[in-house]
Amino acid sequence: MSLLEVVDVDVLYGNVRAIQGVSLCVEAGQIVTLIGANGAGKSTTLNAISGVLPISRGAIRFKGQLISGLASHGIVRLGISQVPEGRRIFGKLTVSENISLGSFVRNDWHEIQQDRERVLELFPRLRERLRQTAGTLSGGEQQMLAMARALVARPALILLDEPSMGLAPMLVEQVFEIIKEINRQGVTILLVEQNAFAALEIADQAYVLASGAISLTGSGAELLRHEQVISAYLGEG
Amino acid sequence: MLHMWEMPEPRQLAERNNTIPVILQAMARPMLAGLACGLAGLYAAFVGILVLMHGRVIIVDVLTLGQCVLLLLGLAAGAKSRTATATRAILPDLARGAVAGSVYGAALACGLALFQIAFLRTVLVSLSPELRRMLSFGLESGPAMVTLVVAGGALGVAGSLWSRLGGEQRRATLTAATAVIVAGTLQQLLQTVLQRFSFTKAIGDLLFSWAGLKWQGALLVGAVAAVVGSLWPIAKREFGARQPTLHALLSDNRSAFQLALLLLGLSVLPALAGPYIGQVLLMVALYTLMGMGLNIEVGLAGLLDLGFVAFFAVGAYATALLTADSSVALSAYTSIPALSFWLAVPIAVALSVIVGVLFGLPVLGVRGDYLAVATLGLGEIVRVIVLSDFAAPILNGAQGILQVPRPFVGSVELSSPVSLFYLTLVCSMFAAFVAWRLQASRLGRAWMALRDDEEVAQALGVNLVKAKLLAYGLGAAFAGLAGAIFATMLTSVYPNSFNLLLSINVLALIVIGGIGSIEGVIVGAILLVGLPELLREFGEYRFLFYGAALIAIMIMRPRGLWSTSRPSGAMPGGLR
Numbered sequence: 001m002s003l004l005e006v007v008d009v010d011v012l013y014g015n016v017r018a019i020q021g022v023s024l025c026v027e028a029g030q031i032v033t034l035i036g037a038n039g040a041g042k043s044t045t046l047n048a049i050s051g052v053l054p055i056s057r058g059a060i061r062f063k064g065q066l067i068s069g070l071a072s073h074g075i076v077r078l079g080i081s082q083v084p085e086g087r088r089i090f091g092k093l094t095v096s097e098n099i100s101l102g103s104f105v106r107n108d109w110h111e112i113q114q115d116r117e118r119v120l121e122l123f124p125r126l127r128e129r130l131r132q133t134a135g136t137l138s139g140g141e142q143q144m145l146a147m148a149r150a151l152v153a154r155p156a157l158i159l160l161d162e163p164s165m166g167l168a169p170m171l172v173e174q175v176f177e178i179i180k181e182i183n184r185q186g187v188t189i190l191l192v193e194q195n196a197f198a199a200l201e202i203a204d205q206a207y208v209l210a211s212g213a214i215s216l217t218g219s220g221a222e223l224l225r226h227e228q229v230i231s232a233y234l235g236e237g
Numbered sequence: 238m239l240h241m242w243e244m245p246e247p248r249q250l251a252e253r254n255n256t257i258p259v260i261l262q263a264m265a266r267p268m269l270a271g272l273a274c275g276l277a278g279l280y281a282a283f284v285g286i287l288v289l290m291h292g293r294v295i296i297v298d299v300l301t302l303g304q305c306v307l308l309l310l311g312l313a314a315g316a317k318s319r320t321a322t323a324t325r326a327i328l329p330d331l332a333r334g335a336v337a338g339s340v341y342g343a344a345l346a347c348g349l350a351l352f353q354i355a356f357l358r359t360v361l362v363s364l365s366p367e368l369r370r371m372l373s374f375g376l377e378s379g380p381a382m383v384t385l386v387v388a389g390g391a392l393g394v395a396g397s398l399w400s401r402l403g404g405e406q407r408r409a410t411l412t413a414a415t416a417v418i419v420a421g422t423l424q425q426l427l428q429t430v431l432q433r434f435s436f437t438k439a440i441g442d443l444l445f446s447w448a449g450l451k452w453q454g455a456l457l458v459g460a461v462a463a464v465v466g467s468l469w470p471i472a473k474r475e476f477g478a479r480q481p482t483l484h485a486l487l488s489d490n491r492s493a494f495q496l497a498l499l500l501l502g503l504s505v506l507p508a509l510a511g512p513y514i515g516q517v518l519l520m521v522a523l524y525t526l527m528g529m530g531l532n533i534e535v536g537l538a539g540l541l542d543l544g545f546v547a548f549f550a551v552g553a554y555a556t557a558l559l560t561a562d563s564s565v566a567l568s569a570y571t572s573i574p575a576l577s578f579w580l581a582v583p584i585a586v587a588l589s590v591i592v593g594v595l596f597g598l599p600v601l602g603v604r605g606d607y608l609a610v611a612t613l614g615l616g617e618i619v620r621v622i623v624l625s626d627f628a629a630p631i632l633n634g635a636q637g638i639l640q641v642p643r644p645f646v647g648s649v650e651l652s653s654p655v656s657l658f659y660l661t662l663v664c665s666m667f668a669a670f671v672a673w674r675l676q677a678s679r680l681g682r683a684w685m686a687l688r689d690d691e692e693v694a695q696a697l698g699v700n701l702v703k704a705k706l707l708a709y710g711l712g713a714a715f716a717g718l719a720g721a722i723f724a725t726m727l728t729s730v731y732p733n734s735f736n737l738l739l740s741i742n743v744l745a746l747i748v749i750g751g752i753g754s755i756e757g758v759i760v761g762a763i764l765l766v767g768l769p770e771l772l773r774e775f776g777e778y779r780f781l782f783y784g785a786a787l788i789a790i791m792i793m794r795p796r797g798l799w800s801t802s803r804p805s806g807a808m809p810g811g812l813r
């Protein structure tokens with residue numbers, strides 16, 4: 001049984017179909033990536049999984065349990081955290097308050113403190129800025145904070161929406177290192193990326209989304225060599 | 238706005254050889270400054286407030302509040318005539334000041350000229366003989382207008398000289414002037430307090446005559462304020478050096494400390510100042526209590542609510558129906574006995590909470606501007622229901638409910654404003670405590686997350702429905718409690734007490750105090766509720782002051798007078 005199964009899902013905005021018939025599988029412990037052009041429906045897919053958007057057809061199962069139809073706070077409780085596109089940290093709250101909000105659904109106080117420590121080990125820059133207003137962090141720091149916020153929920157699966165967006169190459173590399181590290185610590189990852197090359201390199205499994213439907217699937221290494229992917233997403237290189 | 242005041246660099250100007258446009262350009266800013274102040278003065282004159290202020294004596298036989306305003310405007314014109322980039326040369330500064338001041342004076346003179354037009358005098362009631370006397374110093378029109386321009390010029394020069402002073406001297410003079418004006422304006426209050434004890438009575442007699450400050454008194458007050466004002470930072474530094482631990486303790490718990498001082502001041506004042514001040518402070522405490530409630534909704538959860546008065550009304554009506562000794566009370570026609578105030582309050586609060594939650598349900602999905610309009614409508618619905626024929630058999634329509642008893646403690650009736658004030662103070666301290674604990678709690682964080690970004694808050698597991706309804710419910714609880722006290726204070730309730738204005742007042746006091754700040758609620762209530770009560774004669778201009786105060790605060794302290802200082806201090810955009 002896969003950790004996450006998305007089966008034949010449609011999402012509508014009004015009566016515009018943003019994705020249709022999307023099916024994908026995420027095995028526990030894997031890094032799975034979802035790539036595709038702008039507007040292909042990647043964020044829509046993630047928002048459907050996290051329960052922020054309702055689906056109009058199909059089913060989403062997590063650990064075998066049907067989660068499509070649950071409210072998003074219910075889904076977080078089951079162990080899916082999302083790092084939304086564009087980070088969306090709480091700009092007026094402090095870094096520390098932002099992180100606390102990540103563990104909002106938990107009430108095991110001692111373990112929350114441990115997880116908080118672990119996350120701050122991972123992002124030492126945040127520890128120095130715990131009392132700073134999050135809106136004043138740099139873009140890179142805000143991305144770290146968004147990831148830290150998702151991690152303290154102690155998720156089994158984390159949904160990352162374009163974590164490298166707007167970051168300098170150095171930082172992009174660092175972010176991908178951190179993603180691998182998080183995965184090593186046992187968190188399954190579903191990664192949406194514009195930076196297809198970097199994403200495919202670390203992915204166990206990859207899906208290509210085109211105009212709201214899955215057009216290709218394979219292991220990261222396979223898709224890296226796939227000519228269609230090369231011409232569409234990887235350019236000449 | 239600022240770019241209008243910008244003046245080209247003097248160097249740039251010198252490079253052009255056409256002198257007349259150069260002078261004109263150099264004088265553009267002073268003229269604008271003078272014009273702005275002049276228009277402000279004329280506005281005050283024509284809405285009629287200037288004459289009213291003229292009636293309030295600051296220094297006996299020397300100065301009235303109205304004259305203060307005119308003087309300050311002239312000084313401001315002069316002070317604003319300088320640009321930050323201007324050189325330190327004194328003569329151009331004086332010239333600029335003189336121009337700004339004369340333009341200001343000329344604007345007032347134009348106002349005076351309007352009195353010549355008989356037709357206008359009959360249309361504009363505010364063109365009263367008193368106003369004319371005030372602006373003309375008792376002179377004929379011609380000489381008076383010349384005097385205005387010359388005096389304005391002199392004021393402008395003084396203002397520009399003032400603006401050349403060092404920061405500390407400017408602060409000291411400003412403090413002195415503020416102290417004199419405040420002492421003069423609030424002389425009634427201060428005198429009552431000072432007359433209480435024999436040793437303060439001596440001070441009182443030294444400073445005040447019955448109508449206002451004596452001129453010696455004004456000098457004394459100004460001097461003391463200036464000295465204290467300029468020594469204060471030094472004293473603070475000294476204290477920090479001598480008692481580092483105590484200083485650190487105080488500055489770490491600064492807001493708690495200030496809150497305690499504020500509450501202490503509030504609680505001893507009525508004992509010192511007598512029943513009239515007690516009544517004023519009762520209103521302040523009542524609004525503080527409501528402000529604490531609305532602050533949970535608006536400040537913490539970001540739910541703009543213009544129908545807040547509905548909860549207040551529910552609390553008041555529930556208390557009246559349960560306790561009143563009248564034929565429309567529940568005890569008159571049901572088997573429910575007439576309850577005491579203390580038994581009725583929990584029921585009234587519970588009912589308010591229920592109404593709060595019901596109120597929240599339909600607007601759960603409504604955000605921002607739409608929420609303001611939707612809640613406004615809901616608030617009006619409650620008032621209309623109370624007035625309706627449909628509810629008249631129970632709520633007695635426009636006649637209201639009379640004979641609401643006062644609370645008893647043992648056999649003592651809490652009938653005086655001062656005793657009711659203490660009751661309300663205890664309630665609002667409790668509310669402040671709850672609000673303070675909530676801020677740092679899980680629920681408080683959920684509210685703040687909701688306020689910042691509803692979708693992400695939801696994605697992190699905040700239960701939107703629960704969090705919003707809790708905010709409405711808790712806000713309503715405090716409003717209901719305030720309503721209960723209001724009913725027993727007036728010993729009656731009428732539907733017309735519960736109009737939109739009340740919601741707006743509470744919202745305005747939160748905004749002025751600093752949205753989301755607990756101390757801010759108290760400061761806002763003192764300024765918007767207490768001060769207008771003390772300055773009774775300006776009552777009809779209340780909303781003029783509200784507007785002016787709101788604009789001034791939004792410009793000078795965009796996050797409110799007593800804004801919550803986030804630990805980082807820095808805010809994007811460099812506010813503060």
Ligand SMILES: Nc1ncnc2c1ncn2[C@@H]1O[C@H](COP(=O)(O)OP(=O)(O)OP(=O)(O)O)[C@@H](O)[C@H]1O
Binds near residue numbers: 036039040043044085
């Ligand atoms: N709230 C909305 N209302 C209507 N249409 C929407 C909404 N959000 C997204 N869409 C549309 O749905 C389609 C998929 O959008 P989505 O945000 O999922 O794309 P994406 O693959 O994440 O793109 P990007 O890489 O640019 O983030 C787009 O055509 C978009 O215009």
Ligand SMILES: [Mg+2]
Binds near residue numbers: 042043044085161
């Ligand atoms: Mg997207």
